[in-house]
Every structure is written in structure tokens, then in C-alpha cells.
Amino acid sequence: MIRTLLTLLLLTAPFHATSLYAQGFAGLGTQADGFATPTPNPTFTFPLDHGPHPDYRIEWWYLTATLTGPDGTSYGVQWTLFRGALTPETSDNWAAPQLFMGHAGLTTPDAHFSAERLGRGGIGQAGVTIHPFRAFIDDWQMVSTVSEGDALDALTITARGAEFAYDLALTATGPLVFHGENGYSVKSNEGQASYYYSQPFYQVTGQLDLPDGPVQVTGTAWLDREYSSQPLSDTQSGWDWFSLQFEDGARMMAFALHDGTGTPFTSGTWIAPDGTTQSYGDGAISLTPLSTTQVAGREVPTTWRLQVPDRAIDITTIPLNPQSWMATSFPYWEGPITFTGTHQGRGYLEMTGYN
Helix, strand or coil, X not given: CHXXXXXXXXXXXXXXXXXXXXXXXXXXXXXXXXXXXXCCCCCCCCCXXXXXXXCCCEEEEEEEEEEECCCCCEEEEEEEEEEEECCCCCCCHHHCCEEEEEEEEEECCCCEEEEEEEEECCCCCEEEECCCCEEEXXXXXXXXXXXXXXXXXXXXXXXXXXXXXXXXXXXXXXXXXXXXXXXXXXXXXXXXXXXXXXXXEEEEEEEEEECCEEEEEEEEEEEEEEEECCCCCCCEEEEEEEEEEECCCCEEEEEEEEECCCCCEEEEEEECCCCCEEEECCCCCEEEEEEEEEECCEEXXXXXXXXXXXXXXXXXXXXXXXXXXXXXXXXXXXXXXXXXXXXXXXXXXXXXXXX
């Protein structure tokens, strides 16, 4: 009964199903009347901004991890909590206008598992608290394990689906980083934007539970925090997003937003091993699909060439598993990658809009 009600709420909300299906979560290219919108020169206050921003229409806590088992086998894990608002208001119980969607994924070289949860804020089913930091939906959760320092410095994350589960501990070895101009991330030539920062420096230990049994893993992880009300132009229909971890300890985020009327809009952030950053605006990064794969009945570009001339980067990314399809209400491709060329490393790729 609760699930049926939540589905109806999602279908009848301002971020209706058509927009969700075409553009990912929350109708990101639709108008945001009544909600706050990002403005340049933001000031972030922590731990407050690790928590929810109900006056913005859309928000997420998005973690991806590249992992290795004792025998050298590679794995990938995704844990995401999306928050969407019916109205820019706060209240408790069933009157709460905050809706939540949880996605969990686990990728192996031979299989990809995904699961989804829907929940409503205000009734204890899903939400985010600040003291202590906890993001949760049902029994899935991301919880801070530190008493001092930044709340995201150490976390545990848990999730489970019908055929998988994971329980991971994360410790940050570097600072938070801010994308765009000090966290103001422009997404289109028209000026749509989000507030966007990350913790890309996690070291990970933990356990994956797979159909063949438990696997102990180690690796690295990347947490994205982003919130806005209309971050896409109405002509944009999805994105290709890369997080890259270079062998020398540097990181990079890069994305291209599909535009039905012209060239994709690109942006990125170079992150040095010490956490200092350099922002790259539209056109400074080139993302070129090299080959496609039949995935869930559609052609999806799964091998890419990524170039950053300013840094003499020219790499080719290859998926761990080309069939890394998130078979959720609003499906998309999400999985771990490796890259070679002028630089080598591992990372994650998310692609939406291939519906």
C-alpha cells in the first residue's frame, strides 16, 4: 500500500514520470517555480550543507566505489539517495512534501545487480539528519562514524537487493573539493546551474555478499553532493559523467550534457593529489564515444575517448562490464571503468538519456 501510494505521488508530482524517464531524476530541465535557484559565489556551511536543502527541488548523495577482491577481481558499487520536493516547504508526517528514491548497484566482470527503494520524508522511512550525519531509506544507510572533523571524513554504507548486499567502511584521505566556480557548477549556455561538491579521496574496506558467497574488498570511493532546482536547459536530455582516479593520486570529474539542438555542454574539474583544483568550462574537455553496446534493448556508448588538451590527457575508457544497466524505475547505465593512453587508472561512468 505504501509503495503504491509513493508511486502515485511520483507520477503526479511536478517532476512527473515523463520528465523523469527522459532526463533522469526530477525533470531536471523543467521550470522550478517557487523553489530556490543557485547563484554564483556560494558560501557553504558544514556540516549543515551535508544535510537536506528542502527549498531546492532536487538533491542527491551519490557514492561510487571501485573495489578489488583478494584474488584481484575488480568490482564496483553504487549507493545513491535522491531527494525531490513537491513544494519548497517542510513538514512532518504524511504532509511532508519530500520524496526519496534510493538506488544501489553492484558490478562484477560477469554480472550487474541493481535495486531501488522509494520512500517519503517525515514518516521515518527515508531522510537525512545532520547531527549525527545519516542518510537512509528503509534499511539502506550512509552514516558518519566520526566525532570530530568533517562529518564525511569517515562513513559506513550498507544496502541490499534480492541477490546482493554490501557493507563498506570509508575513510577520507584528502579534502572536500568544489566544482565549477567554488561549488557553483554551470550546466548550460543558458546559465542553469547547481551547487556541487565532492569527497573524492576515500579509501574503502568491506564485504560484498554475492550469489556465490561473501567477498572481502578494498579500494577507493567518490561521493558527490549536488542540489539545485533546474540544473538543465529544456533542450538537454541527459548526461555522460566520469570520475577518474589516476595512478599518481590525481582525480578528475568530467561531464557532457546532451543537447538536442547542438553540441553537448561540457565541464570538468582537475583534482591534484593534495586536493587543489582547476576548473574546466565548456569546450575544454572532449568526450567522444568510440563504440556502443546493445544494453537492455538500446545502443549505449560504452567505450569513450576523453581528451583534456590543457593537461595533455588523451585516454580511452573501457567498462568492467558493458551490461551495467540500472534496471530501476528510470533506467540508466552506471558502472566502473578502467582507462589507458597517456594516463592510466580506474573510475566510474554514469550515462543517462539513452532510453
